[in-house]
Amino acid sequence: MAAQTGDAFTSNLSRIYATYTGGFAAFVLLIAVLEQMGVPDHILGYLFVFFTIAVYAMIGVLSRTMQVSEYYVAGRKVPAFYNGMATGADWMSAASFIGMAGTLYALGYDGLAYILGWTGGYVLVAVLVAPYLRKFGAYTVPDFLYARYGGKLASICGIVVLMSCSFTYVVAQIVGTGLIASRFIGMDFEIAVYVGLIGILVCSLLGGMRAVTWTQVAQYIVLIVAYLIPVVVLSAQKYGVPLPQIMYGNVLQEITAREQEMVAQGLVAAEALKPHTQPFANLDPLNYFGLILCLMVGTASLPHVLMRYFTTPSVRDARKSVAWSLLFIFILYFTAPAYAAFAKLEIYTTVIGAQVADLAANTDLAWLFKWGSIGLVKICGVDAASAQAVIDACAKVADHPGIVRLADFRIDNDAIVISTPEIAGLPYVIAGLVAAGGLAAALSTADGLLLAIANALSHDIYYKMIDPNAPTARRLIIARVLLVIVAVFAAYVASFRPADIVAMVAWAFSLAAAGLFPALVLGIWSKRTNSAGAIAGMIVGFGLTLYYLVGTRYYAMGFYEMWSGLSGASEAAITKYNDLKAAWEAAAPEAKEAAWKAFDTHAQTVANWFGVRNISAALFGMPIGFIVMMVVSRLTPAPSKELQDLIDEIRRPSGGVVMKEKSA
Amino acid sequence: MANGNQEEWWASTRGLMITALVIWFIFSFGIHFFATALNGIVVFGFPLGFYMAAQGSLIIFVILLFWFAGAQDKIDREHGFAEEG
Numbered sequence: 001m002a003a004q005t006g007d008a009f010t011s012n013l014s015r016i017y018a019t020y021t022g023g024f025a026a027f028v029l030l031i032a033v034l035e036q037m038g039v040p041d042h043i044l045g046y047l048f049v050f051f052t053i054a055v056y057a058m059i060g061v062l063s064r065t066m067q068v069s070e071y072y073v074a075g076r077k078v079p080a081f082y083n084g085m086a087t088g089a090d091w092m093s094a095a096s097f098i099g100m101a102g103t104l105y106a107l108g109y110d111g112l113a114y115i116l117g118w119t120g121g122y123v124l125v126a127v128l129v130a131p132y133l134r135k136f137g138a139y140t141v142p143d144f145l146y147a148r149y150g151g152k153l154a155s156i157c158g159i160v161v162l163m164s165c166s167f168t169y170v171v172a173q174i175v176g177t178g179l180i181a182s183r184f185i186g187m188d189f190e191i192a193v194y195v196g197l198i199g200i201l202v203c204s205l206l207g208g209m210r211a212v213t214w215t216q217v218a219q220y221i222v223l224i225v226a227y228l229i230p231v232v233v234l235s236a237q238k239y240g241v242p243l244p245q246i247m248y249g250n251v252l253q254e255i256t257a258r259e260q261e262m263v264a265q266g267l268v269a270a271e272a273l274k275p276h277t278q279p280f281a282n283l284d285p286l287n288y289f290g291l292i293l294c295l296m297v298g299t300a301s302l303p304h305v306l307m308r309y310f311t312t313p314s315v316r317d318a319r320k321s322v323a324w325s326l327l328f329i330f331i332l333y334f335t336a337p338a339y340a341a342f343a344k345l346e347i348y349t350t351v352i353g354a355q356v357a358d359l360a361a362n363t364d365l366a367w368l369f370k371w372g373s374i375g376l377v378k379i380c381g382v383d384a385a386s387a388q389a390v391i392d393a394c395a396k397v398a399d400h401p402g403i404v405r406l407a408d409f410r411i412d413n414d415a416i417v418i419s420t421p422e423i424a425g426l427p428y429v430i431a432g433l434v435a436a437g438g439l440a441a442a443l444s445t446a447d448g449l450l451l452a453i454a455n456a457l458s459h460d461i462y463y464k465m466i467d468p469n470a471p472t473a474r475r476l477i478i479a480r481v482l483l484v485i486v487a488v489f490a491a492y493v494a495s496f497r498p499a500d501i502v503a504m505v506a507w508a509f510s511l512a513a514a515g516l517f518p519a520l521v522l523g524i525w526s527k528r529t530n531s532a533g534a535i536a537g538m539i540v541g542f543g544l545t546l547y548y549l550v551g552t553r554y555y556a557m558g559f560y561e562m563w564s565g566l567s568g569a570s571e572a573a574i575t576k577y578n579d580l581k582a583a584w585e586a587a588a589p590e591a592k593e594a595a596w597k598a599f600d601t602h603a604q605t606v607a608n609w610f611g612v613r614n615i616s617a618a619l620f621g622m623p624i625g626f627i628v629m630m631v632v633s634r635l636t637p638a639p640s641k642e643l644q645d646l647i648d649e650i651r652r653p654s655g656g657v658v659m660k661e662k663s664a
Numbered sequence: 665m666a667n668g669n670q671e672e673w674w675a676s677t678r679g680l681m682i683t684a685l686v687i688w689f690i691f692s693f694g695i696h697f698f699a700t701a702l703n704g705i706v707v708f709g710f711p712l713g714f715y716m717a718a719q720g721s722l723i724i725f726v727i728l729l730f731w732f733a734g735a736q737d738k739i740d741r742e743h744g745f746a747e748e749g
Contacts, residue, residue: 119721320733
């Protein structure tokens with residue numbers, strides 16, 4: 001299907017995707033039949049992974065293109081509704097799909113900061129940024145900075161921010177594909193990483209944005225079906241109504257009652273209990289609202305999200321498309337708290353308070369040992385690999401009463417969604433479906449990120465700065481070569497399972513919020529903002545945020561001692577800091593490392609300004625970025641008349657794109 | 665297409681932007697300051713403070729964006745700045 005037949009394709013979209021969805025349902029039924037016939041689980045798991053990747057690959061190959069505008073912005077003919085679905089898949093990562101419900105399980109009300117932050121950000125996207133960038137007609141976000149702020153320096157600042165937030169993010173998605181494939185179907189982690197790499201490249205290499213768009217729509221359908229089914233079935237089993245999003249109100253009531261009961265039974269101390277629905281038990285209000293703000297503003301500045309709105313046919317469609325995106329994202333995000341509540345009630349009633357010796361006899365708790373054996377569930381401080389391991393570990397705990405107390409039990413955030421099919425007693429086919437959904441979430445996000453990175457390199461650096469006269473064919477070859485290089489490098493980094501990089505994903509939001517948001521918003525909404533102001537603001541905002549992130553995480557002692565006057569640490573925490581430091585300094589050489597670890601871990605909790613946690617670093621960088629941008633702009637000459645006219649043109653929806661592609 | 669008055673049109677656009685952001689601010693931050701108090705009210709088993717953060721605000725955001733897309737389009741048409749005339 002080349003460009004000529006592309007229009008036939010876009011006019012038949014609803015039929016094509018209805019057929020696809022029906023085909024997928026038939027495939028799931030076929031797997032269910034195979035399971036009943038006794039085909040082993042891991043074969044079914046492989047079928048799920050390979051069938052879905054083969055379908056994405058087919059879409060990727062059919063969407064191949066040799067046109068620049070098709071490659072970068074899918075020819076700007078993606079209808080608002082489908083672009084909304086594609087953005088949903090682009091946005092919801094492996095962490096949203098697998099980890100979000102677990103975060104809500106662990107943090108209760110305070111975890112809702114993620115739900116609010118990752119949805120409310122789209123209001124900023126629609127109102128402040130996306131329609132104007134669409135009108136401008138950029139291929140990439142740095143492309144806009146280049147034109148608006150007169151040249152290479154602003155563009156390079158944008159590229160640096162883009163790289164620093166997108167690369168760690170894409171590595172985390174590839175790690176995500178590896179974890180999903182290794183946990184569900186027992187594939188080797190390193191092999192699974194390269195299977196993920198192939199899954200990403202087949203979707204993006206031949207067709208660029210065009211292929212990524214249509215595979216993301218297909219991936220959205222898989223991931224949303226896979227996410228809803230287990231918890232819908234669970235709700236139907238428990239309450240007879242297949243609407244978990246409404247029925248979990250009852251679950252919350254039962255959790256609250258059970259929490260009181262656990263206190264009465266001595267399973268948890270009253271002061272150690274963090275009630276599920278109680279606000280600010282885990283995060284203080286400053287950090288709760290700070291996190292919401294950073295996630296929202298970060299959402300509105302992440303290049304891989306913004307560039308999805310470059311693909312709509314009109315500015316009007318770009319606005320509508322943001323609304324559709326949010327609706328499709330909402331469907332998953334308003335279900336996640338239901339997952340958390342159902343899982344929490346199940347664990348509080350069947351695991352907490354159970355006799356340690358009886359755990360193995362309860363067949364409903366088989367999932368406990370299954371996920372315990374790969375380190376996702378810990379009881380009495382050890383992996384719940386077998387009943388005996390748990391019994392031995394609990395026996396070693398001083399004064400252990402022989403029943404599982406709340407503090408004895410630890411479940412990894414990732415285990416909530418993946419263990420729900422088994423908690424609900426569903427057949428393996430549903431677990432396989434969840435694996436396919438998680439894989440779709442990880443691959444679709446990785447595709448979007450990879451394209452954002454590779455396009456910045458090929459369009460903004462190669463074409464705009466190195467060889468502006470490059471012919472179309474060469475531009476497209478360079479774009480693909482860079483895509484492969486970035487993808488292989490990301491997979492190579494991912495194959496080491498870098499824990500630090502996965503943790504750094506949360507940083508992407510603060511870095512984007514401080515580094516890009518002020519320049520984008522003021523570039524559109526303030527004519528007075530000039531290139532000197534924008535560059536200064538981007539450097540200061542991004543630099544300050546990076547300094548805070550790295551300083552508080554990796555140089556906690558130095559950071560604390562430099563800024564101890566601003567630290568929000570309590571007296572007791574400061575005393576502990578001094579004690580641990582003295583202990584580390586006095587420690588014998590062989591004990592030095594352990595003492596440093598204890599000291600450094602504690603130092604990270606006191607190294608801060610006003611108690612703001614590392615993840616909300618943009619709380620400082622973003623406002624200061626805005627201030628610097630406005631002050632420096634006003635101290636230097638206003639932008640030229642031509643530039644002010646350009647801004648007027650960007651604001652008006654009428655009149656076609658501002659940037660014209662000469663060769664396409 | 666250029667028959668519209670750019671200043672008037674931009675003032676309406678900016679007004680809509682501010683309205684949308686005020687609603688956004690209220691449902692992103694404003695009501696959640698009162699989460700503890702709202703939790704005293706229980707609807708369908710949900711403490712209201714929890715419900716607003718888990719679903720209520722999200723529903724408002726979705727409605728807000730569909731409304732915003734329509735309202736901005738209306739402004740563009742009235743002032744003659746909409747696409748395709």
